[in-house]
Amino acid sequence: MTGEIEAILIAGPTASGKSRLAVELAERHGGAVVNADSLQVYDGLEILTARPSPEDLARVPHHLYGHVDPRTDYSAGAYLRDAERVLEALRANGRLPIFCGGTGLYFKALLGLLDEMPDVPVEIREKWRRRLAEEGPEALHGELARVDPATAARLSPRDGQRIARALEVGEAGNAPLSKLQSGGGRALIDPDRARMLVLTPDRAELRERIAERFDRMLDAGAIDEVRLFEASYPDAGVTVRKAIGLAEISSFLNGNKGLLAARSLAITRTRQYAKRQETWFRHQFDARWLRRSPYEGGSFANGPSV
Template identity: 70%
Template sequence: MTGEIEAILIAGPTASGKSKLAAELAERLGGVVVNADSLQVYDGLKILTARPSAADLERVPHRLYGHVDPGSDYSAGAYLRDVAPLLAELRSSRRLPVFCGGTGLYFKALTGLLDPMPEIPQAVRDRLRRRLAEEGAEALHAELLRRDPPTAERLAPRDGQRIARALEILEAGSVPLSALQAGRGRPLVDRGRARMLVLAPDRAELRQRIAERFDRMVAGGALDEVKAFEARFGSVPGTAGRAIGLAELSAFLKGSLNYERARELAITRTRQYAKRQETWFRHQLGDEWRRMTAGADFFLPTRPST
């Protein structure tokens, strides 16, 4: 693709180098890095969710990081509602948005490949969360398998939050989540005027990066961050509470795990998460996404026009 573009989208598994590349491109093109990661939106877990470094924040503006209360629900629909006015602001000032993250649904929503989601009444949400606590994720997964097999087959039986979310959508809109992924959403980013990249580093290299990054997180204050997070927010349900390393380091601090075991569990979970992300990107993002290693040359687009 040549010519002027209106956005750059950078997807990839955790620890693949997305943030570094996004900051480099935003700096060179006079752009702004915009978060597209469902964990980095939450306040209180800057280190564990690998939000951009202080050096990156000084280099270029970053938006939609750490702005959501960890106790609240946050969906792709809520993300779009936050992005829409931001995009209008950036376009009016001729700043190129460089979207960066590991949440594929955010990218699909941005480009109109995710249908509008129904509003979930609080009573429906509360009822499903109660059932999740009382019956367990696997029981709700069995129900979802009966009511929306395609969605259930994509979700792990113990992924309680996503299972509950799928059932909420069913009950709120009487339409399964799988039927809401036909690409009838309103795009905020025109795919024909965007440069879209998926970082795909070597698997062995990525595994090593994940281990090294975890050690840097701990050296950089992750244990203190866990203490402060739990003191401020307590036990948080939902997406924020699933941040990898939170449960493991909390267990170490409370004495139920030794540090070596906590480290091993956190690194293993991160590697498993990266593998799921890679699989999702491979099957869900189309041919217009350019797959490249983190160190590959990148042909820079021209600046967006007025």
């Protein structure tokens, strides 16, 4: 262990070197890497979601990677319950948990900064998803405005997924989502006993890393992976289908887009996503999160003293 430090949290935009740092720190401190990325939890897209390599998996224990069925819409609440079980096991075995990922909501949930939402029964979820498909997002936005005007005011009438989510959570919790969001969840990690890092790569370098990584994905078999995924999970959920590259490669496989066009679009979307992540971390993470440059020349620049 590292003195009073009970956990390390590593956030950062996609392709910034989080996983590499996490593995190095896990080796240094007898720790284990715990996923904090909302797409890497899903089975079936190991290459496309940049899950840890077999070599990294062999170096240190990894948890919460690829354990969710792609047909499931996995929530931050479900992640928190899974993370609690992993934390209990790691602490019992004296291993330092090192959370690594790019999903800011997962980190906020771990620190108790996200509201605990009620479990949504399948029949309620299916009802609102069916109505979304049949009536469209604007009609459901009108329904949301009637029962929860505060939440409706901050959601675009075209954002069907978030509108449906607000309605299903409100019905399951028997209260408007705006009332359920009280701002106080149960913390699994004490921020005063954790080292929290945000990787801040050079923008131009990150753009190049993103392009190079997607080309490596193609070389590693991403096209065959998508072909198998679409055959195995034709009814995959909305969340997993947000994996960048899935729609683009599927369009190529269906003959609707050339490979170069699919590659270019996937790289552009990944760069846009990285920019949104950087903006989110800058506005949502306070001064307790240490900003650090990513890997340079094979070693971690300004490395954390943990």
